[in-house]
Amino acid sequence: MLFIPLWKRIVIWGLCALGILMAMPNLFYERVERHNDAVAAIEAGQDSETLNAQAAGWPSVLPSSLVNLGLDLRGGAHLLAEVQLGDVYATRIDGMWPSVRDELRDLRAQIGTIRRQPSAPDELRVAVSQVEGIQAAYDAVRGLAQPIVSLTGAGQNDIEVAVDGNEIVVTLSEAEKQATDDRTLQQTLEIIRRRVDEVGTREPTIQRQGADRVLIQVPGIGSADELKALIGTTARLTFNPVVGRTNNPDQNPGARNVILPSLDEEGVYYIIDPTPVVSGEDLTDAQPAFGQNGEPVVTFRFNASGARRFGDYTVANVGSPFAIVLDDEVVSAPVIRDAIQTGSGQISGNFTVEESTNLAVLLRAGALPAELSFLEERTIGPELGADSIEAGRLASIVAFAAVLVFMVLSYGFFGVIANVALIMNVALIFGFLSALGATLTLPGIAGIVLTIGMAVDANVLIFERIREELKTARGPARAIELGYEKALSAIIDANITTFITAVILFMLGSGPVRGFAVTLGIGILTSVFTAIFVTRLIIVTWMERRRPKTIVV
Known part of the structure; x- marks a missing residue:
């Protein structure tokens, strides 16, 4: 006989109610979105009557998670950028000069004087005056090589050292270049993500493409130029000797030495040593603030390593100027009055409040390790997103209505029950997406439309099986029970294979393909739940109340 324990009924209806509750905010999308933005602004320290009114526009006791709209639905900016990896090689090699110089200074009795020679950007050439000591110089520089910490470069060193006449030539090994490429791309992706997150955009797509390219898609941002201004600035901060x-x-x-212009003083240039004492990579924090005279400034703080190096330099150079260099411009060049060993300071200049805030964002997010060249840029207007939403809505409504009509015509009252489960299924999908904070794209809508068509497959299997059992002269209750039991294996087999396909698409795909895989996978889970549990519970409840002698399926 059909029987479902009370605790199972409570769990089933509880899950359905929770799904509807989580999906409900999407029916009031703009209102809830304004509420969420206002709450985030208030938590960030902003306060105004408008923000408070918007925050009060949605009850705080109700869920406020929304399904985020992707670039093709909301509009926004699309960029494809190429990372100039050669710049990283040059920086790495240039950074080795102080170590090589210090190592060779201890061998002056054997090699004489040393001098750095002009060379290609990705190599370091050092000439010695006594060529008979070149082997000693070679051995000393070789001692600076470090093993590569990566799976692909295990057992290899980071640099290669060669002798060319009276010159030592240092270059990065191929294994180190590969490891550097991977690190640079990962660092670039992380920094871009941090910069985009700082301005509060929702669910950006930031991913690596190929060996040296990065795809950036940010919904809701005004234009591609705005996005380029945000992420294309390297914000490279260094502290250099003057x-x-x-x-x-x-x-x-x-x-x-190099000549760099002053940011504040027109017509003034500084000659600086390009090897920095410390760099922006040693920063742990940067915040906009106001100086002693009320002018906007940016305060910064170094990590322990940076603070130690900066402190050692200021101790040894009291009375000398040093340059604060930002993106090849000297922001200021103060004279070191006292040793600065606190690890903190401030950058002042002719900043506006907005400029100091943006600079703090860039410094806090970190410097891009290499310059980006933008190969492709597109701005997708909100009107195109509105057209996409309307097209997706129309497709969903048509598919939904067609399935509802088909089920009622084919199975009558049982078809109505299947339709109730189908409506519940869609609500559960959106509730699940909202809880995850997932992003919905056009391919995602396609996944939902496909799920609507697939959702009734399980009910069709069950109802057809019930029809077969009724032909054997079994009673209605027994026929329904056997129909669910014997259709279960076919339902599970069919949905597991489709779910595996969705998982593979998610793992191997990117962007739109992943969006399709997410909605398809969630739709499979919810459709199995509604077909096996929800429809059965409704039918059992109906059978208990009506106790029909015969049923028509």
């Missing part, structure tokens, strides 16, 4: 000051940008700065 060699001199000049008004002539064409003056010879001397060996390896």
